[in-house]
Amino acid sequence: MAGLYQVQGIVLSTQDFREADRILHILTPNRGKITAIAKGVRKAHSNLRSGTQRLCLARFLLYDGRSMATVTQCQVEDFFAPLRADLERLLTACYLAEIADVSVPAGQASPEMFGLLRRSLGLLVRENPHLVARAFEARAISVLGFAPRVNLCAACGAPLEEGLIPFAPAAGGALCSRCSRQYGAQYRVSREALAVWRNLASMGGSHLSRLKLSPRCQRELAEILPAYLEYYLDRRLKSRILMEQIREDAYEYGTRKN
Numbered sequence: 001m002a003g004l005y006q007v008q009g010i011v012l013s014t015q016d017f018r019e020a021d022r023i024l025h026i027l028t029p030n031r032g033k034i035t036a037i038a039k040g041v042r043k044a045h046s047n048l049r050s051g052t053q054r055l056c057l058a059r060f061l062l063y064d065g066r067s068m069a070t071v072t073q074c075q076v077e078d079f080f081a082p083l084r085a086d087l088e089r090l091l092t093a094c095y096l097a098e099i100a101d102v103s104v105p106a107g108q109a110s111p112e113m114f115g116l117l118r119r120s121l122g123l124l125v126r127e128n129p130h131l132v133a134r135a136f137e138a139r140a141i142s143v144l145g146f147a148p149r150v151n152l153c154a155a156c157g158a159p160l161e162e163g164l165i166p167f168a169p170a171a172g173g174a175l176c177s178r179c180s181r182q183y184g185a186q187y188r189v190s191r192e193a194l195a196v197w198r199n200l201a202s203m204g205g206s207h208l209s210r211l212k213l214s215p216r217c218q219r220e221l222a223e224i225l226p227a228y229l230e231y232y233l234d235r236r237l238k239s240r241i242l243m244e245q246i247r248e249d250a251y252e253y254g255t256r257k258n
């Protein structure tokens with residue numbers, strides 16, 4: 001039938017629409033991002049209900065419309081249920097979905113970003129969510145073609161000095177002390193953190209359960225990876241701001257209580 005096609009996709013975000021409809025933003029491997037409407041989906045007996053929820057991997061049968069596609073059928077492939085019962089994992093999943101959303105331009109296919117998000121949601125079900133986020137960021141930066149230079153000074157190519165290494169997203173990576181003054185490098189990181197970044201970028205998340213990182217290395221990566229990614233995406237990620245606020249509130253509640 002003309003206009004009818006099947007796609008596999010991950011629901012990145014949803015908006016309720018009219019009385020009972022829902023608009024979905026779906027990331028697919030070969031058709032990029034698709035906006036589709038699921039009609040009547042918020043009614044109790046709709047058979048589209050589960051597959052049209054945020055962060056669900058499903059196979060959709062879509063009908064092309066003038067402004068957006070219509071979901072006619074969908075079959076859930078993975079609901080990633082454990083993510084929904086754990087706030088830290090759920091917030092991380094929303095953060096990864098937002099990175100995928102903003103980094104894939106409309107109308108452009110990105111099978112790499114789709115595959116990365118799909119694998120990472122699967123890992124988030126069982127692995128440490130902080131490590132899954134770092135592995136996703138490192139791999140996404142490489143997929144987007146922004147990989148930093150971390151073995152020599154990114155600005156002048158000089159060897160890096162001993163001790164903590166100056167790092168500036170604007171310069172494209174690690175810096176020697178002379179260039180660090182010029183760029184006003186705001187981060188100082190260990191060689192261990194830069195080596196782990198390289199490792200995460202090339203391996204993705206397949207070896208996360210075997211990865212042992214010192215708390216300092218985890219803190220450094222949690223600072224520089226999101227900062228680097230946001231610099232090249234040229235925006236602050238809303239879900240990261242939300243995660244930080246929730247963690248601060250929890251910390252404040254904890255300190256007041258004790």
Ligand SMILES: [Zn+2]
Nearest residue numbers: 153156176179
């Ligand atoms: Zn330099």
